[in-house]
Amino acid sequence: MPEFAEINTQTSEVLRVIGAKSKLWCEYELDGTWFRTYYETEGKNFAGIGFTYYPDKDNFSAPKPYTSWTLDDQCIWQPPVTRPEGDNLYDWNEETQSWDETKA
Secondary structure, rough: EEEEEEEEEOOOEEEEEEEOOHHHHHHHHHHOOEEEOOOOHHOOOOOOOOOOOEOOOOOEEOOOOOOOOEOOOOOOOOOOOOOOOOOOOEEEOOOOOOOEEEOO
């Protein structure tokens, strides 16, 4: 069943996400402004409560994780420094603008 996200039209914030027959059903039965949420396999991001909808891209993004990160064309937040490759675990350090290796 497709999923649809209700959007706050002033802030573009996702208010709720439900499984429903269609966008029209959501609009007539529940009122509000609704958009279909997608899965990565469809080339679009899924929606969640608190996410933001970008109408020009017909796509959603998660809340911004850090002040320094920027949104790419696929509505995915990217750090200013690429995460190191390999099997090690890393956490972003906003103060130093770098990746800190973490112990598992």
